[in-house]
Amino acid sequence: MHKEIQQLREALNRHNWLYYVEAAPEVSDYEYDAMMRRLVELEKAHPEEFDPNSPSVRVGSDLANEFHTVAHRYPMLSLGNTYSLEELTDFCDKIRKEIPEVEFVCEQKFDGTAISLTYENGRLLRAVTRGDGEKGDDVTANVRTIRSVPLVLRGEGYPDYFEMRGEVYMPHASFERLNAEREDIGEQPFANPRNAAAGTLKLQNSSIVAERGLDCFLYYMEGDNLPFSSHWENLEAARSWGFRISGQMALCHNWEEIAAYIEQTAALREELPYDIDGVVIKVNSYADRRRLGSTAKAPRWAVAYKYKAEQALTRLHSVDFQVGRTGAITPVANLQPVHLAGTTVKRASLHNAEQIALLDVRLGDMVYVEKGGEIIPKITGVELSERSVESQPFEYITHCPECGAELVRIEGEAKHYCPNSEACPPQIVGRIVHFISRKAMNIESLGEETVELLVREGLIKDIADLYLLKAEQLIPLPRLGEKSAENIIESITGSKAVPFHRVLFALGIRYVGETTAKQLAAHFGSLEALQSATMEELLETPEVGDKIAATIVGYFAEEKNRVLVQRLAEAGLQFRAEQKSSDKGNQLSGLGIVISGTFVRHSRDELKELIEQYGGKNLSSVSSKTDYLLAGENMGPAKLKKAEQLGVKIISESDFEQMISAESTEERVEEPKVAVTVDDVTSTNAGASAEQGSLF
Numbered sequence: 001m002h003k004e005i006q007q008l009r010e011a012l013n014r015h016n017w018l019y020y021v022e023a024a025p026e027v028s029d030y031e032y033d034a035m036m037r038r039l040v041e042l043e044k045a046h047p048e049e050f051d052p053n054s055p056s057v058r059v060g061s062d063l064a065n066e067f068h069t070v071a072h073r074y075p076m077l078s079l080g081n082t083y084s085l086e087e088l089t090d091f092c093d094k095i096r097k098e099i100p101e102v103e104f105v106c107e108q109k110f111d112g113t114a115i116s117l118t119y120e121n122g123r124l125l126r127a128v129t130r131g132d133g134e135k136g137d138d139v140t141a142n143v144r145t146i147r148s149v150p151l152v153l154r155g156e157g158y159p160d161y162f163e164m165r166g167e168v169y170m171p172h173a174s175f176e177r178l179n180a181e182r183e184d185i186g187e188q189p190f191a192n193p194r195n196a197a198a199g200t201l202k203l204q205n206s207s208i209v210a211e212r213g214l215d216c217f218l219y220y221m222e223g224d225n226l227p228f229s230s231h232w233e234n235l236e237a238a239r240s241w242g243f244r245i246s247g248q249m250a251l252c253h254n255w256e257e258i259a260a261y262i263e264q265t266a267a268l269r270e271e272l273p274y275d276i277d278g279v280v281i282k283v284n285s286y287a288d289r290r291r292l293g294s295t296a297k298a299p300r301w302a303v304a305y306k307y308k309a310e311q312a313l314t315r316l317h318s319v320d321f322q323v324g325r326t327g328a329i330t331p332v333a334n335l336q337p338v339h340l341a342g343t344t345v346k347r348a349s350l351h352n353a354e355q356i357a358l359l360d361v362r363l364g365d366m367v368y369v370e371k372g373g374e375i376i377p378k379i380t381g382v383e384l385s386e387r388s389v390e391s392q393p394f395e396y397i398t399h400c401p402e403c404g405a406e407l408v409r410i411e412g413e414a415k416h417y418c419p420n421s422e423a424c425p426p427q428i429v430g431r432i433v434h435f436i437s438r439k440a441m442n443i444e445s446l447g448e449e450t451v452e453l454l455v456r457e458g459l460i461k462d463i464a465d466l467y468l469l470k471a472e473q474l475i476p477l478p479r480l481g482e483k484s485a486e487n488i489i490e491s492i493t494g495s496k497a498v499p500f501h502r503v504l505f506a507l508g509i510r511y512v513g514e515t516t517a518k519q520l521a522a523h524f525g526s527l528e529a530l531q532s533a534t535m536e537e538l539l540e541t542p543e544v545g546d547k548i549a550a551t552i553v554g555y556f557a558e559e560k561n562r563v564l565v566q567r568l569a570e571a572g573l574q575f576r577a578e579q580k581s582s583d584k585g586n587q588l589s590g591l592g593i594v595i596s597g598t599f600v601r602h603s604r605d606e607l608k609e610l611i612e613q614y615g616g617k618n619l620s621s622v623s624s625k626t627d628y629l630l631a632g633e634n635m636g637p638a639k640l641k642k643a644e645q646l647g648v649k650i651i652s653e654s655d656f657e658q659m660i661s662a663e664s665t666e667e668r669v670e671e672p673k674v675a676v677t678v679d680d681v682t683s684t685n686a687g688a689s690a691e692q693g694s695l696f
C-alpha cells in the first residue's frame, strides 16, 4: 500500500469526523482541501489502490447509479405511534406492570427517510433504504457522499459484522437552498425536507447527492454479536466508533421523566436546524425487549409520540401574484400577522389555482397556517364557522398582473404562466438576473436593481445585449458613476471566460439546473452538438428524462433562441467544453458501453470508472448508440434482448480487460467471443438540423 495514500486517507477520515460529527475541526478548510487534492492526485496515479471507502468518494461520481433490491438480513420494522399523551402513559404503564424496573430511552423522532448501514470489519459495506421492511434499495454510492456517515470506523470493539440504522434527513439550510434553486429553473420545489431527502437518496448521480447537503443520525444497532446488552450502551459505543448519534437522548425511569423529555424537546424543536415530528420511547435493555417481543409490523418495546403540526388561525387579507422568470405565476397570501412556531407570519404560500380551489380559500376568511421546514408557511385549511355570509369564491386572475397578457395553463402542470416572455418586465429582468447570478455567469458588479434600471432605460432587452453595453451609456445613469460603469463592463467582459456548462445553465432553459447543465456539457461537449441533439440522444445523458429532453428540443426549435445563442457565441462566450483528456489511454475512445450484471474481478463502479478513464462513455440503456454490452453474471434479459435486436456486440469481463490493455486503439478487440449480429439495425439517429449555423 502506498504509504502517503494510507496516511492521507486516515488523516482525512479523522478530520472529516472532527468536522461533521464532533463539530470541532482542527484544520482549516484550506488545509483539508489541499490534503484531499493530494489524495485524489495520488489515487489517480495508483488505480490499483482503489478503495470504495476512500474519503475521496465523498464528492460522488457522475456515473449512473443503479439501485438493486437487497433483502434486509434483519427486517426493518416500523413503529407504532400515537398523538395522545394518555395512550403513551398506557403504553409505559403496561410495560412497567410486566417489568417494574424498566428503563426507557427517549429520543427525537427525526423526520427523514430510514436507512440501514452494514459494516464489515469496520468498513461500510452497504447502505439500503427501508423499502417494504423486508427488502430495500441499495443506495450505497449516494450514502457514501454524506459526510457524517463513517466509511471506516474509528476505535475498537465493533463487531465484525453489524448494522446501524438511522435517518437520512435534509437540514433546513440545505432544503431552502435546494428549493430556491429548483424554483429558479422552473422546477417544482419539494414540499418538505422529508420528501427532499427521500428524493435525493434515489438520484442516479451521486455527485448531485453530494452537493445537496444531506445528513444522517443513527439511532439503532442490529447484529448477532453486539458489544453491550442495552441500547444506550451500544449507541455510546457507536458514537466512539465515529457514528453521529444525537446528543439529545435521555434515560428515563418513570413517567415524569418521559413527560419532561417530551416537553423539553417540543420547546427545542423550533430551534433545531432539522425537522423532527415527535419523540421515540424505547425500552433500553435487550433482555426486556425480548420479553416484550414484537408484532409482525412493529416492536412492542418502542413507540413514537408524534407532535401535532403547529397551526395558527389568522385572517387572509389579500393575495399577490408573483411572476417568475419562466413566467410561472405564484399566488402569495397576505395575512393578519400571527405568531407561529417562534416567528411572526405575515405571508403564506397558496401554490396555485388548484390549491386555492381545493381549499376553497376566500378573501377575508380565517385560515389555518402551518409551518414545515420551509421559511414561508402554507395555508392548510379554512375555518368555515368564521366565514362571512357575503364571502365569494376566489376568482383566480386570468391576465398577467405585470404585463396584462392572458395567462395560459400548460397541460399536466398546476401553475398558470404568462406567455409574454418577450415583453413581460419581470420575466425579462428575471432571465437577466439569473444569467448574471453567481453560479451562472457571475457578473458580480451587476445586481437586480441595476438590471431593472438598464431594462427600464431601454439599454438591454435580453442577455446578449449585455455584451454590447458601453461604459459611456452607463455613466449618465442615476447612482452609477464612471467607476461603477467601468466595473460593470469589466465584469461583463470577464464573464466571457466562464466555462461552457455554466453558460448553458445561465441560458435559463427551463429545468436545466446547474447539475443538468454540467451533465449536458460533458455529454455533448459543445452547444452545436446539444442544439442538434434528438430526443433519444438527449435521453442518453445521465439524469435527463423525457421532460428535460423535450424542453431542450423545444428551446432550440425556437428561432429566437437560436438567434440569441448565436449572438452570445459572436460575443465570445464559451460554447465548447474543455476537452476532458482520458487519464489512462484512448483504447475506448468514442465507444458507448452498457454494463449489465455482476462481474468477477471488478465491481460495476470500478468498470464504469475504467470505461471513462480509457475514453469511453457509460450508457445506461442499450440503443443504436451502444457499441458494446459488457455482460456479467445474471444480466438483465431486457438488455440482452435489445442488444441482440440491435446487433450490439456483447463482451465479457476478460474481453473488456483485453481491450483496455491493448496498446493503442488499433488493437481493439474487434471480434469479441460472444458477438451477436442481427441484420435490421434500426437507426434512431435521424440527423436533426444540419441547416443550423456552425459558429461555435
Ligand code: IVH
Pocket: 077, 078, 079, 081, 107, 108, 109, 110, 111, 112, 113, 114, 115, 130, 166, 167, 219, 220, 280, 299, 302, 304
Ligand atoms: S427506531 C424498530 N428511532 O420513524 C424500531 N426510529 O415511524 C426502529 N425514526 O421507520 C425505529 N427517528 O425511520 C427509531 N430515534 C428514532 C427515530 C426513528 C425517526 C423513524 C424511522 C422509522 C419511523 C417509524
